[in-house]
Amino acid sequence: MNRKELDELIEHYQLTAHQVERALALAHARPTAPETSRFAIRTLLLSGVLSLAAGIVFFIAANWSELRIMGRFVLTEGLLLVTLMLALWQPPPRPLGRYALFGAFMLVGALLALFGQTYQTGANIYELFLTWTALGLPLVIAGLWAPLWAAWVLVLNLALGLFCGLRPEGGPIWFLFSAGWGTPTLLLIATLANLALWALAEILSQKVAAAVHLVPSSLRRLVLACAIGFATWAGILAILRFGPYPTQTDGWSVLWMLAILAGVAAYTMRRRADVLPLMLIASSIILVVMFAIGKNTGSGRMGRLEMALLVALWLIISSGAAARIIMKLLRTWRAAEQGA
Numbered sequence: 001m002n003r004k005e006l007d008e009l010i011e012h013y014q015l016t017a018h019q020v021e022r023a024l025a026l027a028h029a030r031p032t033a034p035e036t037s038r039f040a041i042r043t044l045l046l047s048g049v050l051s052l053a054a055g056i057v058f059f060i061a062a063n064w065s066e067l068r069i070m071g072r073f074v075l076t077e078g079l080l081l082v083t084l085m086l087a088l089w090q091p092p093p094r095p096l097g098r099y100a101l102f103g104a105f106m107l108v109g110a111l112l113a114l115f116g117q118t119y120q121t122g123a124n125i126y127e128l129f130l131t132w133t134a135l136g137l138p139l140v141i142a143g144l145w146a147p148l149w150a151a152w153v154l155v156l157n158l159a160l161g162l163f164c165g166l167r168p169e170g171g172p173i174w175f176l177f178s179a180g181w182g183t184p185t186l187l188l189i190a191t192l193a194n195l196a197l198w199a200l201a202e203i204l205s206q207k208v209a210a211a212v213h214l215v216p217s218s219l220r221r222l223v224l225a226c227a228i229g230f231a232t233w234a235g236i237l238a239i240l241r242f243g244p245y246p247t248q249t250d251g252w253s254v255l256w257m258l259a260i261l262a263g264v265a266a267y268t269m270r271r272r273a274d275v276l277p278l279m280l281i282a283s284s285i286i287l288v289v290m291f292a293i294g295k296n297t298g299s300g301r302m303g304r305l306e307m308a309l310l311v312a313l314w315l316i317i318s319s320g321a322a323a324r325i326i327m328k329l330l331r332t333w334r335a336a337e338q339g340a
Contacts, residue, residue, distance in 0.1 A: 042095075046147060049099050053106035060114065069118055076114055080107040092144050101143040105136045105151060129159035146219050153197070153219070157226045160190040164230070184253035187234035191260060194227035221276055228264070228277075231257045232284040236291045254288075261285065272333045275326050282322035290314060 010023060031039070056079060060072050067075070086100035109132045116128055133156045140152045164186035201215040201223060238253040261281045268277040290311055297307045 045099055049103045057110050076111045098143050098145045101139050102148050105139045108136050126159050126162035129155055146216050150219055153223055164190045184234040184238040187230050188256050191227050191230040194223050198223045228280045228284050231260055232287055235288040239292045240295055275330050278326050286318045
């Protein structure tokens, strides 16, 4: 019996506090002492790996003038080799192999940053993160671990945000985009890239039983949050016509953003498994409309106080209505699942 079924049982029979405690104990709904200890150990180990990677970067930066070029690269590459050797000695899914690959992934980024800082190649920042994403992908695939995938997703989206949001012309991939592409359009491309990853993760979680641990719901939610975040960013820039390169296609960008959100909402309504996508979509629409209100009223005769009151009124009404609708849908889905 999972926690959801247990909550429904407690609510149906109106159990007392003592009976609730007894039910939780019988159903093993609360983590045991060994489970809590394992979680704490894993969290500390992951924090330790991140601290070591950050410590290496800070050590090289603090001793930049004392270390020669060869010394910097030998130190970073030697530690990278050590992590790879540990991963070969204790390959995943063994814990040591996974943490070693996580450390190797972080060291790849540190090595690329060291290369760019040492030789001043003139490469854009997004190229560093895209190269980190490409070189780290084999390590992530070999790790078969959700935290490693989450780190890779964050690096990828940072690269997409730097390229699509700031649009620094130049680099080996810029020839794919003409000067007529507006910033909102590029942000929508980043949205579609994340939606493709999200769709792949959804398919794997439904079709492959072994992939449930590799692409847990938390990882799928992270990718979807990145997608809707880029879509919201694109909608706001298109409405404000603000950014490095506003174009005449900004109106179409708003329509494409709404179409993408509608598609995600339709899929969520059909699955009836998670309300988080609806919460993200509602938040996106609320933010975009809020900026639209500010844009349209700020250029008129309405004063700042009236505009602030109008925006506050919209936030109160829209957020309250969205919360009410989502909670109603959640109760309906639970009731339908319980009846089935």
